[in-house]
Amino acid sequence: MSLCLVPYPENCTGCRFCELVCSLSHDKVVNLKKARLRIVRKDIINDIPVVCAQCTNQEEECCANVCPEKAISFDGTALVVDEEKCTGCGLCEDACAYGVIRVEGIAQKCDLCGGDPLCVKFCPFGAIRYEEMKKENFQKVLSLLEG
Numbered sequence: 001m002s003l004c005l006v007p008y009p010e011n012c013t014g015c016r017f018c019e020l021v022c023s024l025s026h027d028k029v030v031n032l033k034k035a036r037l038r039i040v041r042k043d044i045i046n047d048i049p050v051v052c053a054q055c056t057n058q059e060e061e062c063c064a065n066v067c068p069e070k071a072i073s074f075d076g077t078a079l080v081v082d083e084e085k086c087t088g089c090g091l092c093e094d095a096c097a098y099g100v101i102r103v104e105g106i107a108q109k110c111d112l113c114g115g116d117p118l119c120v121k122f123c124p125f126g127a128i129r130y131e132e133m134k135k136e137n138f139q140k141v142l143s144l145l146e147g
């Protein structure tokens with residue numbers, strides 16, 4: 001059973017260390033907008049960590065399913081983008097239920113840091129964990145986003 005990022009919104013304080021470390025490690029800049037996850041502030045005390053589910057929840061319209069170039073595939077750890085194949089069409093960005101794929105030239109998505117997720121390491125509050133899929137946590141995130 002492969003592991004994925006699992007969000008625990010009730011633990012998130014909105015410190016945004018996760019976004020910071022993600023942008024720094026993958027884009028070599030401190031730019032929270034470049035992070036491959038996002039923290040959504042609902043109100044002064046409620047922040048929602050929104051992470052890639054690696055489509056292990058079998059959404060019909062996940063990024064890998066809609067890519068016409070078959071540029072997104074499972075590498076044994078995560079769904080990753082083949083830079084040679086991606087044309088930057090943006091269909092994956094539109095399909096992602098969590099809004100955590102960004103197309104900048106080509107698709108940028110969470111690669112689970114190769115199996116050692118930095119956002120998990122640096123979250124001081126256990127609001128993102130690396131463990132077996134918990135669908136109910138992702139459903140909670142979606143309902144909080146809608147609410």
Ligand code: SF4
Nearest residue numbers: 012013015016018123
């Ligand atoms: S590091 Fe943890 S507590 Fe801080 S914003 Fe990210 S998920 Fe929330």
Ligand code: SF4
Nearest residue numbers: 022110112113117119
């Ligand atoms: S696992 Fe790595 S790539 Fe994915 S959101 Fe966390 S820091 Fe970013």
